[in-house]
Amino acid sequence: MxxxxxxxxxxxxxxxxxxxxxxxxxxxxxGEDGCEDAMIxxxxxxxxxxxxxxxxxxxxxxxxxxxxxxxxxxxxxxxxxxxxxxERPPAAELNSITTWHGPAATFRAERYEKNKFLQSLDEEEKWLSGGAQGLDHTRAETSSRDATDLATQEAHVREAKEQERAVIQSLEDGVQFSTDYLxxxxxxxxxxxxxxxxxxxxxxxxxxxxxxxxxxxxxxxxxxxxxxxxxxxxxxxxxxxxxxxxxxxxxxxxxxxxxxxxxxxxxxxxxxxxxxxxxxxxxxxxxxxxxxxxxxxxxxxxxxxxxxxxxxxxxxxxxxxxxxxxxxxxxxxxxxxxxxxxxxxxxxxTLPYRMEGSGPSITSQKAGLGSLDMGSALRLVSCSSSRRVALLEANLPSPALCDIQGQSVYNVQKLSPLTPSTGKATNGSHVAEMMVLQGTQLPGSGVPATIAQVQESVAKAGEIAVKARRNSRQSLRISHLAVSQCPLAVPLPFPCIFSSYIGKYGNILPRPNVISKQGRGGIDVISAPVAARVSTSRGILPFIKRRSLDMQQLALARSTTGPSLMQDWGFAREEVQELSESLSSMIAAYGDEVESDTSDTD
Structure with a gap:
């Protein structure tokens, strides 16, 4: 391992x-026995x-x-x-400290009360150990084991739903710490x-x-x-x-x-x-x-x-x-x-790092395709470590396969950048990339596509893109594709950020005339397809160039307060010069051409 x-x-x-x-x-x-879902x-x-x-x-x-x-x-x-x-060692009491004989004062902050979600986890642990019954963290659709008739079963379902919605609402209204929903x-x-x-x-x-x-x-x-x-x-x-x-x-x-x-x-x-x-x-x-x-x-x-x-x-x-x-x-x-x-x-x-090794043929790759260890992935994307900064594009939920020119194709153009101040990764520039698709669906059904179907659809999308750019300058592309049938499993404490027309398995349903502003979370959407691509294309250059320019104009120019600020931060002028040269070297690794199209500003 x-x-x-x-x-x-x-x-x-x-x-x-x-x-x-x-x-x-x-x-x-x-993955536990009895909890499997054929759609996940x-x-x-x-x-x-x-x-x-x-x-x-x-x-x-x-x-x-x-x-x-x-x-x-x-x-x-x-x-x-x-x-x-x-077990944790007990906290030291003031009266147990014998090396100090002067006056002592104790200051205690108010203890934070656990929210409904954390309380439900505590109750569930008690239930699992034979104590009081806690919140059922299977889905509300799962019937109670001790239900004796349909009416009792439905009552349990309604009660579980109400408990879950109360938990979700408490998180939507009051998350203060990362531990509130962990x-x-x-x-x-x-x-x-x-x-x-x-x-x-x-x-x-x-x-x-x-x-x-x-x-x-x-x-x-x-x-x-x-x-x-x-x-x-x-x-x-x-x-x-x-x-x-x-x-x-x-x-x-x-x-x-x-x-x-x-x-x-x-x-x-x-x-x-x-x-x-x-x-x-x-x-x-x-x-x-x-x-x-x-x-x-x-x-x-x-x-x-x-x-x-x-x-x-x-x-x-x-x-x-x-x-x-x-x-x-x-x-x-x-x-x-x-x-x-x-x-x-x-x-x-990061899914390829924890995928089981792929088999030698598509037919044997039922679980996934394109497993890769971290070192190999980083070397591929960074072009053997010469490019150290990459941009990431993704979509959630990822769209199903679509029909283009009579062929089933995955629409790569739907990927959107999450890296700020970046140009598009596919404008004909040299690019090394790794793309991961998880839980991609067949059109109109919400049913997961097979590994072979996804691989073929991505290949066809690439062929169509090359034909469209045949008359433009197209540089070398180094790429790796990883595919998993396992979608993003949406847990109960996931925020209510899915639009109202997103289905139970993250499928994009026809949009109603009036779209509710109330989002859907882990109660209503239990999984979702996701796609992500990381690449070291020249689209990242605006992000790096802005920082390089700021370093030169603010930290090295004596007419600004920058030099004194850098000195306050503990950097001598020689170290500032080294930082500036480091940023310039990053730019040089991507070449001189900078694409003007930017998707976001800092």
């Missing part, structure tokens, strides 16, 4: 991560790639994410950051809260706030120990999958952390997704804040891209009104909403 260690650094990254692990938890649940085939996925097996001191078996999450103190809300699976049980080594920095109290808005934090001896060693705990029990680790909130000080923390990781683990591949919420990419009206934000973005890209084999920025300034949200009802101000979208895209594009 080739395991993956997932690293989540920062508040919004952990919001994305909670959705990501909920998707995995739903797949595990559907889960075979062909090796969940051991992401999970670890262990046991408590009472020798109770556990199955927990292979995860390290880093955040501020107090970011776990009502959930104990050490989890509930393992289903997975975590190992104590999976969380680390930075000492002295508190959620909602400490300002942590720009690069300088996090600069040097990881280099603090005690904290750095504690984080290293947690990483070693997971790595040393792996048979053969295939890489580190990182999700980083790069909108503030965690960008600096992650850069130092990943640099240290590279020193200790050498050539182990690092795949990096940088994420930020829409409200964190809005332009400030203050000139000084604009300079701070521009330099933060420039330094963040230069440093993070240097410590990962491939960096994929995610974070549109307006997700709700983007082309990606054609079939979604998203509220940009809700991290609970927007993080679900990015998690779905990350879940899809």
């Amino acid at each position: 080739k395991e993956i260690l997932t690293l989540q650094v920062g508040g919004y990254a952990n919001f994305v991560g909670s959705h990501f692990w909920n998707f995995q938890d739903e797949i595990l649940g559907l 085939p889960t075979h062909g996925l090796n969940m051991g790639v992401l999970y670890r097996q262990g046991e408590t001191r009472q020798r109770i078996a556990t199955y927990t994410p292979r995860l390290l999450s880093i955040d501020l103190r107090g970011s776990s809300g009502a959930v104990n950051p050490s989890g509930s699976l393992y 289903k997975a049980q975590l190992h104590p080594s999976s969380t680390y809260e930075i000492a002295g920095l508190w959620q909602g109290v400490t300002s942590f808005e720009d690069y300088g706030c996090g600069q040097g934090l990881f280099s603090t001896g005690e904290q750095a060693e504690e984080i290293r120990d947690k990483v070693r705990f997971f790595v040393e029990e792996c048979d053969s680790i295939q890489g580190f999958q990182c999700i980083v909130d790069d909108s503030g000080g965690f960008s600096a923390v992650a850069a130092d952390f990943l640099e240290d990781l590279a020193d200790e683990y050498g050539r182990t591949p690092v795949s990096l997704f940088t994420v930020r919420a829409p409200k964190r990419v809005q332009e400030s009206k203050s000139t000084n804040r604009q300079i701070v934000r521009a330099l933060h973005d420039s330094v963040s890209l230069a440093r993070l891209a240097a410590v990962a084999q491939l960096t994929i920025p995610l974070g549109l300034s307006q997700l709700a009104t983007s082309s990606f949200a054609e079939h979604l009802v998203i509220k940009d101000e809700k991290d609970f909403h927007t993080s679900a979208v990015y998690a779905a895209a990350i879940n899809c594009i």
